[in-house]
Amino acid sequence: MHRPRRGFTLIELLVVIAIIALLIGILLPALAKARRAGRGAVCKSNLKSTGTGMASYATDFQDKIASYSWHAGMVPNSEFIDFDPGPNGFADDMNAAMWQQTEILRRRTGRTEGAHRILNNTLTMPHRRYNHLVLFDYLSSQLPEAIAACPEDRNLLLSAANPLDTALWATMPAWPGISLNKFNGERVQQRYPFSSTYQTIPNAWAPEGLASAGQAWVSPIFETTHLFTVVQADGIHGRRKMSQVVFPGSKVQMFEHNDYHGNSKNPFYAYSEAACQILFFDASVRQIPSADSNPGWNPSNPTSGDTYRYMYTPLSTEPDRLNDDPVPVLYRFTRGGLTGVDFGSREINTGQPN
Numbered sequence: 001m002h003r004p005r006r007g008f009t010l011i012e013l014l015v016v017i018a019i020i021a022l023l024i025g026i027l028l029p030a031l032a033k034a035r036r037a038g039r040g041a042v043c044k045s046n047l048k049s050t051g052t053g054m055a056s057y058a059t060d061f062q063d064k065i066a067s068y069s070w071h072a073g074m075v076p077n078s079e080f081i082d083f084d085p086g087p088n089g090f091a092d093d094m095n096a097a098m099w100q101q102t103e104i105l106r107r108r109t110g111r112t113e114g115a116h117r118i119l120n121n122t123l124t125m126p127h128r129r130y131n132h133l134v135l136f137d138y139l140s141s142q143l144p145e146a147i148a149a150c151p152e153d154r155n156l157l158l159s160a161a162n163p164l165d166t167a168l169w170a171t172m173p174a175w176p177g178i179s180l181n182k183f184n185g186e187r188v189q190q191r192y193p194f195s196s197t198y199q200t201i202p203n204a205w206a207p208e209g210l211a212s213a214g215q216a217w218v219s220p221i222f223e224t225t226h227l228f229t230v231v232q233a234d235g236i237h238g239r240r241k242m243s244q245v246v247f248p249g250s251k252v253q254m255f256e257h258n259d260y261h262g263n264s265k266n267p268f269y270a271y272s273e274a275a276c277q278i279l280f281f282d283a284s285v286r287q288i289p290s291a292d293s294n295p296g297w298n299p300s301n302p303t304s305g306d307t308y309r310y311m312y313t314p315l316s317t318e319p320d321r322l323n324d325d326p327v328p329v330l331y332r333f334t335r336g337g338l339t340g341v342d343f344g345s346r347e348i349n350t351g352q353p354n
Contacts, residue, residue, distance in 0.1 A: 039151040040261040043277050044285050046147040047198060050254060051283035053135050055242075063241040065253075066135040067205035068097035068126060072234035080106040083120065093237040094125060094230065101126035104133050105194060108143040109163075116164055119187040125230055127237075130191065131200040132254075143194050150197040150277075152260035155317035163193035170195075170315040177223040178313065192317070198254045198279070201332055202228065206237050208299055208337030216299035220329050224313040225268070229300070240338065248281035250341040252331040255279070258319050262287065266319040268312045270327035278331075294347040296329035299337070308333065 057066040070076065073089040074096055080103045090096035102120040105111070111118045126133075136145045144160035151157070159168040170192045172183035182188065206218040217236055219229045245251050255278045258266045262275035269276045275289040295307035309326035334340040335347040 036152075036261060040277070040287070043150045043152070043197075043256070043261065044287070046150065047254060047256075047277055047279040047285045048283070049147050050132070050135065050198065051279045051285065053139050054253065054279075055283055057135060057138050058242045060138075063243050064238075065204045065240045065242060066138065067131055067200070067238040067240070068100045068134055069238050070096035070100040071238065072096060076103070078103050078107075080112060092232045092234055094232040095122070097126050097237060098122055101130055101133060104137045105143065105191070108137065108141070109194075119190065121187045121191065123182045123185065124188055125228070127202070127205050128199060128226070128228065129195040131205060132196045132198065133194065148194075148196040148198070150256060150260050152266070153197045153258075156193075156195065156197060159193040159317070163190075168193070168317075170317040172226070172313075172315055175224060175311070175313045178227070183226070183315075197256055197258075197260070198277075199257050199332075200254050201252055201334070203334065203337040204240055204253060206230070207240065208339075216302070219298055219300040220308060220310050220333055222310050222326065225270075225310055226313060226315070242281065244338045245281045246339045247341045247345075249284065250344045251281045251334065251338065252342045253279050253281045255331065259290075262289075265322065267322050268314070268319065268327065270312065270330050270332075271322050273322060288343060290330060293330045293342055294335065294340075294345075296331065296333045297335040297347075298329075299333060 054066055058064060061069075070090065072092045072095075075085060075087070075089045076099065081099060083099060085091070090099070098121060102118060105118045109118065132148055133143070136143065136148070144163060146160075149156045149160060155168070155170075159165070159170075162168055166189070169189040171189065172178070172180050174180065202218045208216065215229075215231060217231045217233065221227055221229055255269055256276035258268055259274035259276045260266050261277065263273055265273070267274040269290060272289075272291040275287055277285060277287050279285050297304065297306070298308035301308075307328050309328050311326050312321055314320060331342040334342055340348050
């Protein structure tokens with residue numbers, strides 16, 4: 001008598017494999033979505049922690065919004081500064097802020113000499129990508145600081161983990177009308193690992209008022225999202241206060257530069273397809289579609305009711321353009337500055353400087 005053989009036939013095995021493949025195909029997108037949601041929660045926690053730190057800083061420093069505090073006329077007393085401004089101190093607030101950034105980076109990283117020494121950067125202002133360094137210095141953080149980067153911002157995370165790897169530094173591709181000399185030198189590029197996914201709005205460190213006829217203290221330019229027009233005046237920068245914010249629950253304080261959670265293309269914050277994580281002045285954090293934001297303005301033209309637009313010019317480490325059209329400045333340049341609103345209400349069109 002022949003006993004039946006135990007085991008699977010080839011057809012049965014193929015059916016089982018097909019079922020497993022089908023289940024994997026169904027589950028993988030769900031798992032990827034769950035993982036993305038988890039990273040979104042970490043991103044939100046990063047901003048929430050930053051907001052708590054901002055509030056603590058304001059409590060300790062006369063209600064001031066955390067920003068560079070060195071100023072014109074100040075004579076620095078630090079072993080990490082190899083610059084003598086003379087008895088009259090720094091020439092202006094911007095120069096003082098540039099040296100304060102260098103002092104923080106040297107002191108927190110220990111890179112004070114040798115081939116990897118942190119160079120002083122007098123080419124680009126320190127506020128746009130690095131305003132957070134003042135807060136982290138106040139919190140006694142080591143640099144790079146983990147909460148400065150969104151967990152989906154892989155380029156920045158890799159560079160922060162290997163800050164001496166020059167291959168991971170950001171560069172500026174050629175864009176019409178933009179000088180690349182400022183961005184592609186060592187003194188600028190070596191700072192990239194210490195930058196942040198989250199950027200502070202300009203009015204958190206510079207006022208809205210007119211410095212001269214037709215010129216605000218800080219304003220956008222059409223050619224690029226990486227440069228602003230800044231008036232280097234004494235006694236102006238780094239003196240903004242939390243109490244100057246009129247609608248803290250509707251006014252953006254810091255924002256995710258690109259949407260790393262709501263759209264697989266990670267669009268720049270100003271595209272209508274984006275929905276970035278945003279820290280408000282009441283310390284709340286929300287992910288809100290950019291299409292719901294007020295469009296913003298150019299503070300150098302305060303009487304104009306037009307929306308101001310500029311060209312998104314990504315660095316080599318940033319997501320590509322969705323198209324070649326200029327985008328609105330949105331909450332980066334709110335009409336009315338700290339007295340204005342970004343979400344939940346129409347723009348306050350005062351037409352007057354604060």
